[in-house]
Amino acid sequence: MKAAQISRAGGDWELVERDIPEPDAGQVRVKVDACGICHSEILVKDGLWPGLQYPRVPGHEVAGRIDAVGDNVTPWTVGQRVGVGWHGYHCFVCEPCRRGDFAMCINRKVTGIDFDGGYAEYMIAPAVALAAIPDEVPAEEAGPFMCAGVTVYNALRNSGARPGDLVAVHGIGGLGHLGIQYARRMGFETVAINRGNDKQALAQKLGAHHYIDATASDVVAELQKLGGARVILATAPSAQAISPLVDGLGPSGLLLVPAAPPEPLTINVFSLITRRSSVAGWYSGTARDSQDALEFSALSDVHPMIEKYPLDRVAEGYEQMHSGKVRFRVVLTMG
Ligand SMILES: [Zn+2]
Ligand SMILES: [Zn+2]
Numbered sequence: 001m002k003a004a005q006i007s008r009a010g011g012d013w014e015l016v017e018r019d020i021p022e023p024d025a026g027q028v029r030v031k032v033d034a035c036g037i038c039h040s041e042i043l044v045k046d047g048l049w050p051g052l053q054y055p056r057v058p059g060h061e062v063a064g065r066i067d068a069v070g071d072n073v074t075p076w077t078v079g080q081r082v083g084v085g086w087h088g089y090h091c092f093v094c095e096p097c098r099r100g101d102f103a104m105c106i107n108r109k110v111t112g113i114d115f116d117g118g119y120a121e122y123m124i125a126p127a128v129a130l131a132a133i134p135d136e137v138p139a140e141e142a143g144p145f146m147c148a149g150v151t152v153y154n155a156l157r158n159s160g161a162r163p164g165d166l167v168a169v170h171g172i173g174g175l176g177h178l179g180i181q182y183a184r185r186m187g188f189e190t191v192a193i194n195r196g197n198d199k200q201a202l203a204q205k206l207g208a209h210h211y212i213d214a215t216a217s218d219v220v221a222e223l224q225k226l227g228g229a230r231v232i233l234a235t236a237p238s239a240q241a242i243s244p245l246v247d248g249l250g251p252s253g254l255l256l257v258p259a260a261p262p263e264p265l266t267i268n269v270f271s272l273i274t275r276r277s278s279v280a281g282w283y284s285g286t287a288r289d290s291q292d293a294l295e296f297s298a299l300s301d302v303h304p305m306i307e308k309y310p311l312d313r314v315a316e317g318y319e320q321m322h323s324g325k326v327r328f329r330v331v332l333t334m335g
Helices: 039-045 139-157 176-185 200-206 219-225 239-248 269-275 287-300 311-323
Strands: 002-005 014-017 027-037 062-069 081-084 087-089 122-126 130-132 166-170 189-194 210-213 229-234 249-257 278-281 306-310 329-333
Touching: 002 311, 014 311, 027 081, 027 139, 027 311, 039 311, 062 122, 062 139, 081 122, 081 139, 081 287, 087 122, 087 287, 130 287, 139 176, 139 229, 139 287, 139 306, 139 329, 166 176, 166 239, 176 189, 176 200, 176 229, 176 287, 189 200, 200 210, 210 219, 219 239, 229 239, 239 249, 239 269, 249 269, 306 311, 311 329
Parallel strands: 166 189, 166 229, 189 210, 229 249, 249 278, 306 329
Antiparallel strands: 002 014, 027 062, 027 122, 027 329, 062 081, 081 130
8 A cells, every 4th residue: 555654753754555554353444545734744744742653644523435444343243334533542440431531541643743644545443443434425515524624523512602692713724714613603703813804714614703913903902802612713823812811801711722823922910910800721522522523524514625635645735735825724535
């Protein structure tokens, strides 16, 4: 099979031929149809994940079909369309798992980091990492739902915001363009915040009720004019842009950060205290959360905007994603 791998920290993309792998007990083999390129791939490409073993095939936005099933795998069968996301494994026996909090498993594994992912024609996935893909979602759209999609969907649905609450999505990129669609369809009064106005019409088309141009107006004042945000989903990875947003929260508001900026945030704690507001991170979700994201997206007409590249052009696709020029997600197709 063809695969794209990185064989050392900072190494270039290598297209290699490998043997088609066989699934062990508890695993399936997935014939990959499409795999999204995520910003987190930099962890493999540049060696930023402690203890990462090379060579590694990245890719945790996988969509494909079950091609072979190992022992003790139920209820998955050959031919089923499945996705594999960031959360690649949990052990069922550690303390968080015993409490049913599988995403926080202390033995968790990340697809494409702890084991080879979807930049290949085939991959091996633990059965616990599988999400069933609804018939109406094509593979190239299902891929991005497995990381970008589930992350913002799961962050918003667990945020405590209720229908009618003011929810702002900061940044219109890979995560943000999905966040706006989810926020609108979950029944929130939806605000899109971005620099400049070149994405204003798009934000409104995606479902935003309000648009704030961060270069032309005072974001905090605009949010307060709307009553203050119950939730701000901060998807632009800039500490400088995110930190002041706490002042745009309303009472008991939540600044939710699902993607890490490289620098620490500088937070005005007085502002947190007086509004009883908080800042929190959000961690992806389990395979069932991903399946919920897929099903909700099919049901409510949520779509990622994608550019497709064949696997052979992985280096170009990766550069395109990092350039920020892509609208909004690059997806590798296996042909
Ligand atoms: Zn990702
Ligand atoms: Zn566990």
